[in-house]
Amino acid sequence: MAVSYKKLFHLMIEKDMTNAELQKQAGFSANIITRLKRNGYISLDSVENICRVMDCGVDDILEFVPDERSGASHD
Numbered sequence: 001m002a003v004s005y006k007k008l009f010h011l012m013i014e015k016d017m018t019n020a021e022l023q024k025q026a027g028f029s030a031n032i033i034t035r036l037k038r039n040g041y042i043s044l045d046s047v048e049n050i051c052r053v054m055d056c057g058v059d060d061i062l063e064f065v066p067d068e069r070s071g072a073s074h075d
Contacts (some may be wrong), residue, residue: 001064005036008061011054025053 011021019033026032026049035042050061 002067003041003064004039004065005061007063008036008050008054011056011060015054017054022050024055026050031073047048 023030023033026046028046029048032042032046034040036047047058047062051058056063
C-alpha cells in the first residue's frame with residue numbers, strides 16, 4: 001500500500017493555507033512539503049503536527065491507496 005496526501009492539499013485549499021504557512025505552523029522543513037507532494041514517507045510526529053495545525057484527524061489528510069508499482073495488492 002502507498003500513502004496519498006491529496007486530502008491534505010484539498011483541505012489546505014479549503015482553509016486558504018499555503019505550503020509555507022503549514023510548514024511554519026507545523027514546525028517542519030521544506031523537505032517535508034516535498035515529501036508530501038510526492039506522497040513519500042513522513043514521520044508520525046509530522047502527521048500529528050499537521051493534524052494539530054489543521055484541526056483535523058489523520059483520515060482527513062491522508063489515505064492508503066494500492067501501490068501502483070507492484071501491480072498486485074497485498075494484505
